[in-house]
Amino acid sequence: MMAQGPRLPRLSDRQIGILFVIPFLVTAVVFMGYPVVQAIRMAFYSVNPLRPGHDTFIGLDNFYTIFDDPLFWDSFHQATVWTLSSIFLQTVIGVALALLLHVPLRGISVFRGLLLFPYIVPTVVIALIWQWMFNPEIGVVNYSLKSIGLIEENIYWLSTPTMAMASTVMLNVWKYTPFVIICVLAKLQTIPLELYDAAKVDGAGAWRRFADITLPQLKEVLIVVVVFRTIWTFNKFEEIYLLTKGGPGTSTFNLAIYSFEQSIANLRMGVGAATAVVMMVFLLLGSILYLRVFRFAEEEEA
Amino acid sequence: MTDDKLHNDLTRRDLLTGTAVTAAGLAAAGSMLTRPSSARAQGKSGVVRVWGEPGPYAGVAVDGMNEWAQKNAPGLKFDIETIGWGSVYVKLMTDLAAGQPANLISVESPLAYQLMAEGLLEPVDDVIDRIGRDRMIEGTKWEYWGKWKGHQYVVPAHHQPHLLMVRMDIINELGLSNPDTWTWDDLLNAAKTIHEKKKMPGIALALGRNLCTAYHFAALLHSAGGRMFDVANKFEVVFDSPATVETLEFIDQLRPYMPKGATEYSFLQVVDSMVTGKAAMVFYWGRVYGRAAEEAPEIFKNIQSFNHARHPRTGNRYNWNDFQGWAIPKQNNPFINEVKEAVAYYQTKREWLIRYVHSLVPNVSPVYKDVASDPRLLEHPFFKTKKDTIMTYYVNSLKYASNTGNELLKGANPLAGIVHGRLILAQTVQKVILDNWTPAEAAKWGAQQLESVRKEHFRLVI
Numbered sequence: 001m002m003a004q005g006p007r008l009p010r011l012s013d014r015q016i017g018i019l020f021v022i023p024f025l026v027t028a029v030v031f032m033g034y035p036v037v038q039a040i041r042m043a044f045y046s047v048n049p050l051r052p053g054h055d056t057f058i059g060l061d062n063f064y065t066i067f068d069d070p071l072f073w074d075s076f077h078q079a080t081v082w083t084l085s086s087i088f089l090q091t092v093i094g095v096a097l098a099l100l101l102h103v104p105l106r107g108i109s110v111f112r113g114l115l116l117f118p119y120i121v122p123t124v125v126i127a128l129i130w131q132w133m134f135n136p137e138i139g140v141v142n143y144s145l146k147s148i149g150l151i152e153e154n155i156y157w158l159s160t161p162t163m164a165m166a167s168t169v170m171l172n173v174w175k176y177t178p179f180v181i182i183c184v185l186a187k188l189q190t191i192p193l194e195l196y197d198a199a200k201v202d203g204a205g206a207w208r209r210f211a212d213i214t215l216p217q218l219k220e221v222l223i224v225v226v227v228f229r230t231i232w233t234f235n236k237f238e239e240i241y242l243l244t245k246g247g248p249g250t251s252t253f254n255l256a257i258y259s260f261e262q263s264i265a266n267l268r269m270g271v272g273a274a275t276a277v278v279m280m281v282f283l284l285l286g287s288i289l290y291l292r293v294f295r296f297a298e299e300e301e302a
Numbered sequence: 303m304t305d306d307k308l309h310n311d312l313t314r315r316d317l318l319t320g321t322a323v324t325a326a327g328l329a330a331a332g333s334m335l336t337r338p339s340s341a342r343a344q345g346k347s348g349v350v351r352v353w354g355e356p357g358p359y360a361g362v363a364v365d366g367m368n369e370w371a372q373k374n375a376p377g378l379k380f381d382i383e384t385i386g387w388g389s390v391y392v393k394l395m396t397d398l399a400a401g402q403p404a405n406l407i408s409v410e411s412p413l414a415y416q417l418m419a420e421g422l423l424e425p426v427d428d429v430i431d432r433i434g435r436d437r438m439i440e441g442t443k444w445e446y447w448g449k450w451k452g453h454q455y456v457v458p459a460h461h462q463p464h465l466l467m468v469r470m471d472i473i474n475e476l477g478l479s480n481p482d483t484w485t486w487d488d489l490l491n492a493a494k495t496i497h498e499k500k501k502m503p504g505i506a507l508a509l510g511r512n513l514c515t516a517y518h519f520a521a522l523l524h525s526a527g528g529r530m531f532d533v534a535n536k537f538e539v540v541f542d543s544p545a546t547v548e549t550l551e552f553i554d555q556l557r558p559y560m561p562k563g564a565t566e567y568s569f570l571q572v573v574d575s576m577v578t579g580k581a582a583m584v585f586y587w588g589r590v591y592g593r594a595a596e597e598a599p600e601i602f603k604n605i606q607s608f609n610h611a612r613h614p615r616t617g618n619r620y621n622w623n624d625f626q627g628w629a630i631p632k633q634n635n636p637f638i639n640e641v642k643e644a645v646a647y648y649q650t651k652r653e654w655l656i657r658y659v660h661s662l663v664p665n666v667s668p669v670y671k672d673v674a675s676d677p678r679l680l681e682h683p684f685f686k687t688k689k690d691t692i693m694t695y696y697v698n699s700l701k702y703a704s705n706t707g708n709e710l711l712k713g714a715n716p717l718a719g720i721v722h723g724r725l726i727l728a729q730t731v732q733k734v735i736l737d738n739w740t741p742a743e744a745a746k747w748g749a750q751q752l753e754s755v756r757k758e759h760f761r762l763v764i
Contacts, residue, residue: 049399050420136563137580159566161736245388247511248565249732264395265723268758 036280042273049269062274071250072258072275079254082165082240083233086172087226093173094180094225095218099210101181102188112185119178127242130171134158134243161251164244168252171239176232180225187221188214223294230290231283255279347377350637350644351404353394355626356384357589358661360408363459363628366648366658367641375640380406387569388512391723398422403631406641408459411625412707414448416719418455419762424630424638425453432646433457437670441700446708447627450716456627457645460659460666462587463621463699464517466611469582471604472496484611486525486552489583493559496582504559505583506575509735512568516706516727517622518585522549524620524704525613530721530752533713537756537763542749550734550741557735565736577601585610587624588664588695591684607691609702620710623703626666652676664688664695716762717755726751 011019043062045055066072101112118126133139134157145151157167191214199209237256240246246253246261253261255275263272352367354360360382367380383404385393391413397403398417409417417423430444438444438458448456466489468481476499478492493504508514523529528545531537557564561580563571575581577594579601584590594602610619630641648654655673659666663684668674674696685692704710706727707718721727730748733739739747 049395050422052399052401137578154562156563156566159563244566245511247732249511249729249736251736261724264392264399265725267395267720267723269399 039273039276042270043277045270047269047273048267049264050267055270058270062268062270063278065268065271066262066274066278071253072255074250075253075255075258078165078252079234079256082169082172082236082252082254083230085169086176086233087229089169089173090177090180090229091222091226094177095184095222097177098181098184098188099214101185115181116178118175123175123238124242126171126175127239130167131158131243134167158244159248161248164248164252168240168243171243172233172236175239176229180229183221183225184218187218191217223291227287227290231287234283235279346375346640348379348637350378350380350406350641352380352382353385353390353404353407354382355390355408356386357665359460359658359666360384362654362658362661363408363648366651366654367644369654370644370647371640374643378637378640380644387514391513391719395723398631398633401634403633403635405631405635405637406645407629407631408626409456409629410707411447411456411627411705412715412718412722414456414627414629414719415450415707415714415716416762417629417631418448418450419716422631422633423448423455424632424635424642425455426457426628426630426642426645427454429457429642429646429649430454433649434670437672439669439671439674439697439700441697441703442625442669445714446625446703446711448625448629448714450714456629457649458625458627458669460669461623461625461700461703462665462667463623463695463703464521464585464587465607465609465621465694465699467576467584467586467590467605467607469576469579469601469604470606472500472582476500481606481611482608484608485614486611487614489611490552490555493556493583497559500582503561503564503575503581505556506561506564506567506572506581507553507556507585508567508569508572509553509557509560509564509731510566510568510571511725511728511732513722513725513728514567514569514572515731516722516725517624519549519553519727519731520706521585521610521620521622521704522552524710525610525616525618526552527613527616527618529709530706530727531709531715531717531756533709533715537715537717537760539749539752539756541752542745546730546745546748547741550731550744553731554734554741565732576605588666588692589662591664591688591691592662595684603687605691606688607694609694609699618702620702620704621699622705623699624705625703625708664692667696717752717759720755720759721752724751724755726755 042055044057044059046058046061047055097115101108101115133141136142136154136156136159139157141157142151142154145155156163158164195213196209199213204212234254235256236254237260240252240254241257241260244252246257255278259272259275259279261272262275263269350367350371352360352364354363364380364382371378371380390409394403394407394409394413403422414423435444442458442461444454444458446461447458448454466481466484473481473492476495478495479488481492484492489505496502496504507518523546526545526549528541528543528549530539530541532540561567561575567575572584572586573590573593576584576586576590577598579598588607590605591602594605610621612619628645630638632638635641648658652673655668655670656676656678659668659673659679660682663682668679673679705718706715706721708714726748729751730744733744733747734741
């Protein structure tokens with residue numbers, strides 16, 4: 001029998017499992033936990049990014065500053081409008097397109113793949129391209145609309161508050177509807193076809209089959225999709241900043257942009273952090289409430 | 303469990319354990335490999351990061367610096383990074399906050415004053431001594447670029463005013479008077495006449511939420527006799543004034559004769575307006591000529607620049623002159639000495655300074671007497687057809703020079719950089735044109751914002 005060399009200490013499976021979880025935990029703490037804790041800490045300090053080491057504890061003053069600032073409330077309102085509009089459109093269009101893509105047609109998988117394109121392309125690229133597309137004089141959007149006679153004069157997509165908000169919503173819907181489509185399509189494929197067959201036998205038309213079979217089956221996935229999309233959309237920074245920089249004026253400011261402006265342009269990182277804390281609390285409470293309402297509704301049905 | 307299976311399980315466990323330990327070791331080693339640049343710089347090799355605004359001239363300066371490097375520090379390479387005007391403040395503040403600014407930056411004077419007062423820049427008195435303290439062009443002083451509490455912090459690169467740029471073919475066609483004689487009323491009348499008779503925007507200014515709007519507004523404000531702060535009186539906010547109201551009213555009066563999209567206009571859209579023939583007049587710096595010469599020769603042939611229209615009451619015709627210079631961030635900068643040497647090198651070589659000016663005529667104006675009077679300066683082809691315009695940018699505008707960091711050249715104000723970062727002036731304009739506030743309300747709002755800046759950052763000016 002050959003002599004065996006020295007062996008590494010014998011660890012249990014549990015210990016090895018912990019060992020493999022440690023890198024994730026370290027990453028989560030460093031890149032998620034620590035920034036959150038730091039942001040909460042900074043919310044109670046006066047922090048000038050150009051003067052590190054000169055942070056001053058000021059209690060709730062940053063929160064008083066933002067709650068007294070009309071721009072904070074405007075940004076909050078605009079963020080809400082932007083989020084609700086985007087989510088509504090993403091959900092409706094996403095479900096509609098998913099239903100269309102659920103048809104067993106030859107080559108349908110090609111279309112499914114193409115629909116992912118907006119989701120894959122980096123936001124920076126999309127925003128810069130859309131800026132050019134929306135250019136009132138040389139942009140392809142106005143050119144196309146004029147060519148088909150829908151408009152006679154150029155639309156200034158980014159020059160008025162209403163149009164700028166609509167344009168940023170359009171960009172957001174275009175980019176993230178594929179996420180809704182993927183989730184809904186996956187669920188659609190698990191719905192037993194017998195349910196539809198039975199409904200047809202009972203004389204249910206297309207709309208009744210959708211309302212009484214498809215929609216209830218999609219409810220759970222839509223609950224999750226809406227929650228996640230709402231959180232992500234409310235926090236969105238890059239689409240708006242790259243397309244309009246929060247303008248014209250401050251008409252497309254949301255809280256993420258407000259926080260960024262306070263932190264970097266205004267050199268008030270504490271105020272920016274306080275804004276982030278308010279956003280976090282708002283979204284947390286909103287999500288809990290939303291999930292409770294839907295879980296409560298399910299319990300009632302049960 | 304058989305002995306073989308137990309043996310395999312033990313071997314797999316050993317493998318897993320070993321892998322985990324190895325991964326941890328690699329991570330630790332990787333962190334050691336990413337040594338800070340300062341460690342590498344001790345060997346004086348590496349890339350010296352230089353920030354410049356869009357345009358070829360910063361690249362020319364960097365070429366000059368690289369010539370020094372080739373002769374004296376072959377391990378170093380100066381590398382230009384171009385930052386758009388709209389991004390400079392944010393990017394600079396972000397990188398300074400992270401402690402990783404570029405090693406040399408080309409900045410406008412209002413921003414330079416803020417950085418000086420914050421203690422973020424390296425003094426360059428030694429560099430100025432080598433360049434020659436008596437070299438400044440008439441009508442300028444070293445301090446216009448950046449002097450604070452007895453020390454110079456900025457080496458001049460160029461000065462660049464924005465002027466009234468006009469399509470003379472249209473002016474002559476409509477029988478309008480010489481733009482050099484205009485008052486604000488004449489300018490308004492010209493914009494209106496052009497709009498009505500030629501069915502085109504008479505004038506294009508930036509009205510977006512950006513620095514270009516601030517610079518256009520500031521020139522008009524100073525001409526009207528207004529200012530943001532009174533430097534001589536503890537930087538008291540004096541923005542809420544009849545002059546500010548008058549300026550906002552004037553912009554509002556010009557608004558109907560501007561392109562419809564002007565509310566989102568920034569630097570490049572104003573240039574586009576002139577080069578594409580959309581508008582007949584703009585306020586702009588000289589780079590329009592370079593673009594027009596390349597893309598629209600007919601437009602180039604017909605444009606001419608003048609000092610701004612005079613304010614009807616004060617007679618002033620201030621421009622916004624960006625006294626642009628080289629500043630050396632001192633945080634985490636391992637190349638301070640090398641940067642000083644390189645800047646001094648190219649600034650004492652007249653050939654490089656002429657090349658610098660020639661790289662974008664007439665956008666970058668010479669700052670040293672010997673360069674301005676060198677016959678080689680006139681060898682640029684634009685001098686054949688645009689000599690008056692060029693001399694207006696280079697020389698004749700200086701007596702009307704002003705900017706937000708040194709209002710009416712009465713003294714440096716570090717608060718101006720913060721004002722620009724917050725886009726207070728642009729927002730004040732937008733309160734009137736977008737939110738339909740009265741000019742008086744907007745002026746009050748702007749004054750409140752400026753007061754807030756003064757209170758928060760008063761330590762910079764005491």
